[in-house]
Amino acid sequence: MIAVDNVSFHYAGGPQVLSKVSLKINDGEFIAIMGENGAGKTTLVKMFNGLLKPTEGSVAIDGVDTREKSVAQLSRDVGLIFQNPDHQLFAETVAEELGFSLRNFGFNEEVIERRVTSLLGSLDLEQYRTSSPFVLSGGERKRVALAAILVWDPKHVIMDEPTIGQDYMQKDRLRQFIMQLVSQGKTIVIVTHDVEFVAECKPRIVLLSRGEIVGDGPADRILTDSQLVEKASLVLPQISTLMNTLPDLEPPKGIIDAYSARDFLAAKLRSSVKTQGPSARR
Amino acid sequence: MENVNISIEKGEFVVLTGPSGCGKTTLCRCLNGLIPNFYSGDLRGELQVDGINTVEKTTAELATHIGFVFQNPENQLFSLSVERDVAFGLENLGVPREEAIKRVEWAMEATGILDLRDKAPYELSGGQQQRAAIAGVLAMRPSILVLDEPTSFLDPKSAGEIIRVIAKLNMEMGFTTLLVEHRLDVVSRYASRVIVMDKGKVALDGTPAQTYGDNARLIGIGLPRVTMLFHLLRGDGFAIKTNPITVEEASTELRRLMHQ
Secondary structure (H helix, E strand, C coil): CEEEEEEEEECCCCCEEEEEEEEEECCCCEEEEEECCCCCHHHHHHCCCCCCCCCEEEEEECCEEHHHCCHHHHHCCEEEECCCHHHCCCCCCHHHHHHHHHHHCCCCHHHHHHHHHHHHHHCCCHHHCCCCHHHCCHHHHHHHHHHHHHCCCCCEEEEECCCCCCCHHHHHHHHHHHHHHHHCCCEEEEECCCHHHHHHHCCEEEEEECCEEEEEEEHHHHCCCHHHHHHCCCCCCHHHHHHHCCHHHCCCCCCCCHHHHHHHHHHHHHHHHHHHHHHHHC | CCCCCCCCCCCCEEEEECCCCCCHHHHHHHHCCHHHHCCCCCCCCCCEECCEEHHHCCHHHHCCCEEEECCCHHHCCCCCCHHHHHHHHHHHHCCCHHHHHHHHHHHHHHCCCHHHCCCCHHHCCHHHHHHHHHHHHHCCCCCEEEEECCCCCCCHHHHHHHHHHHHHHHHHHCCEEEEECCCHHHHHHHCCEEEEEECCEEEEEECHHHHCCHHHHHHCCCCCHHHHHHHHHHHCCCCCCCCCCCHHHHHHHHHHHHCC
C-alpha cells in the first residue's frame, strides 16, 4: 500500500507545491493522477520512491516511512518511470539498458537474459535489442524506459505521462499492457493529461489542482463532472460532451468512451425505428 | 520517405498525422532545410518553400519563410525573459532595433503574452512557454508555420488554448499552417485538410470528413472519438454515410437518425 498522510511540500525557498495531501493507494489498484501543468502531480509521485521527502506529513510504502529507507531500497518495490526518458537512459544498447538494474541487484546472466527478452517482446522492442537508445524515436525511448523498470518486477509501478509521443496503436497496446500488469496484481499509478486514454482505461482518478486533491473517484464519475474537470484544467472526453448534448435521449450517467456510447445509441436507434412503425422507416 | 508528393497552398490549415515512424517529422525537417543541412542521408526529389529550393538555402535563410515550433517548448526557450527570447531570432538576423521592437510587440500580442514579457521562461506554465516559443517564431515574419506536436506536453486546457492561437493566426492573419498531431479530437474542427502518412508514404489526403474513413482506422490513427462512434454504429448496420468530426456534427446527425 502507498499511504500519503497529510503531506505538504515545497522546494527549498520555493512556494508550496503540495498542501496537506492525503491519499491511500491499495495494492493492485490502478490510479490515474490528473490535473493542470504544475499542479504537483510529478512532485507527488517522486515521493513514492523517496526521491523527494515531504516537508510535512509522511509517505509510507507497505507500512514503512520513506524517510527510513534509501531510494535504492525503495526502488526494489517502487518503479518510477520518468516523463522524459532521456533523464533515465544512458546505456550503449537497449539490452544493456534493461540489464543494468538486474546486474546491480545481483541476478545471474541467465535470468537477466530471460527477463530482458521477455520485456523486449511485450513492449515491441525486440528489433532494437542492439540499438543505442538514443537513435530511437521519442515514443520508442519511452517504451525502453518503461521496460528498464519493469524488468526487475517492482510491486508498485509509477508512470509519469506514459502516453506522450505514443501513437494510437501504441497507446492501445500500452493500455492492454497496463491491464495485464493490473491483472497480475501490480499497483499501477499513471500521471497523465490524456483524458481519452483514461476514458478507455477507466481507472480510479485522483484530481490535483494547485497542490491539493480536488477530486477522487471512479473515471465515469470524475470525467462526467464538468465543474471538477474545468477546475483541474482538463476537458471532458468527447463522448461525455456528446452525451450532454442529448439530454432528451436520457443517456445513463457515466458514458465516457465510444464503445459504451455505441451500445446505448444502437439500442436507442433500434427502438426508435420500431416505435415509429414501417411508414417512418421509409 | 518514399515518393512523397504534396503541394500546400497559401493559407491552408493542414494537419499531418500518422503512426510513429511514418515520416511526419522527417517531412517537416525537409521543409526548413534541417534535412539535408543538419541530418545527413540520401535525399532525392525537389522541395520548394515559397518558391525557394530548400536544399540550396541554409536553415537560417529559410527561417524568415518557414517558422518551426517543436514539441517541447523547453527545448526552444533559453533567455532570461520572454521578451528577449522572442527577440533572439531577430537579433541574429540583424533586424534594425526599431523594426525588431515593433515585431516583438506584434508577436507577443498575437500570441497573448504581452503581460508575460518580463518573466523568465521557467516561471511560465507549459502553455505560456509554448506561446512564447510560437511568438519567437512569428517575430521572424515567416509566411508558413510548421508545428510538430506542439501540445503533447500540455494539459488539455492549455492544449486547447494553443490550438486556438494557431487557428487564429491561420484564419485572421493568413499563416499557412502545417500541424503535426496525434490528437485529432482537438484539431480536426480547424483543419481544412488532413494528410495521413504511413510507412513513409502519403496514404490519405483530403478534408477531415473524407480522410476519416475505414482506411484511416486501418492505418491506426486515433480518430476523434465521435468519428469512431459513427464507425462503430455503421458497423452495426445503421445507414450512416457521413463522418462527423465534431461533437456538434455528431449530435445533429444522431438526431437526424433518430427521427428518420
